[in-house]
Amino acid sequence: MARLHLEHMREPGPTDVLSYADGDPDPESGLPYLGDVVICVPVAEQQARAGGHPLAAELELLAVHGTLHLLGYDHDTPATRRAMWRLQAQVLEQIGSQAKPLEFE
Numbered sequence: 001m002a003r004l005h006l007e008h009m010r011e012p013g014p015t016d017v018l019s020y021a022d023g024d025p026d027p028e029s030g031l032p033y034l035g036d037v038v039i040c041v042p043v044a045e046q047q048a049r050a051g052g053h054p055l056a057a058e059l060e061l062l063a064v065h066g067t068l069h070l071l072g073y074d075h076d077t078p079a080t081r082r083a084m085w086r087l088q089a090q091v092l093e094q095i096g097s098q099a100k101p102l103e104f105e
Helices: 002-009 041-051 055-070 078-094
Strands: 017-021 035-039
Touching: 002 017, 017 055, 035 055, 041 055, 055 078
Parallel strands: none
Antiparallel strands: 017 035
């Protein structure tokens, strides 16, 4: 994950989740293929402990977060961060996740 993070984000060290948007049609279904979400389990384990919730909940949080990136959401400004975090919290609630959503800043 550290290599992927450096190659694609130009940031050193591992990160929790990376998303790689695609958008091309799936050859079997013809539907748009959103892309890939890569989750680093060791980082997720650390974050789950720090957040006080199970690893499964952290993985749900990261999967939702990565998928929102594939759908075009970002958190590069305070306004986009609030919007993404709000939607992320709504999805986590809908799926019954025990993850503690990220705080709005």
